[in-house]
Amino acid sequence: MKLQTINKMNTMKIIITTEEEIKSIFIETETASTLKNTEKSKSFTTARQVLAVHYLLKYANVKNIDRTEIARFIQFLTGKNFDNIYKKLQSPFKLNDKYLKEDLRYVKDYFERLGMQEIVKMINNEISA
Numbered sequence: 800m801k802l803q804t805i806n807k808m809n810t811m812k813i814i815i816t817t818e819e820e821i822k823s824i825f826i827e828t829e830t831a832s833t834l835k836n837t838e839k840s841k842s843f844t845t846a847r848q849v850l851a852v853h854y855l856l857k858y859a860n861v862k863n864i865d866r867t868e869i870a871r872f873i874q875f876l877t878g879k880n881f882d883n884i885y886k887k888l889q890s891p892f893k894l895n896d897k898y899l900k901e902d903l904r905y906v907k908d909y910f911e912r913l914g915m916q917e918i919v920k921m922i923n924n925e926i927s928a
Contacts, residue, residue, distance in 0.1 A: 857921065
């Protein structure tokens with residue numbers, strides 16, 4: 800009987816150890832995933848998202864739409880703060896914005912991947928201006 804009890808205890812130890820290893824692996828994977836998503840979200844700035852939607856609307860020939868409605872639309876798509884979006888919409892091409900060209904290149908890369916060459920041309924024109 801003692802041998803059988805010891806075997807059960809050893810089996811339980813193995814199961815507990817395996818369960819702890821699985822939890823450990825899950826936590827490590829979850830942490831890595833969270834860090835990766837955090838890095839992505841840092842590069843998905845409001846300014847870049849506003850620029851992307853600006854070019855999509857320009858390409859779609861959308862004109863004479865109140866900025867408030869555009870800001871609401873961007874907020875719907877991104878979940879970002881309405882006031883910050885609206886401020887960026889006021890002047891998405893600030894002359895003194897030191898990040899503008901970097902943001903334009905970042906956004907342009909996504910349009911290139913989608914094969915949207917007309918938008919890529921528009922962005923290239925803005926970069927070279």
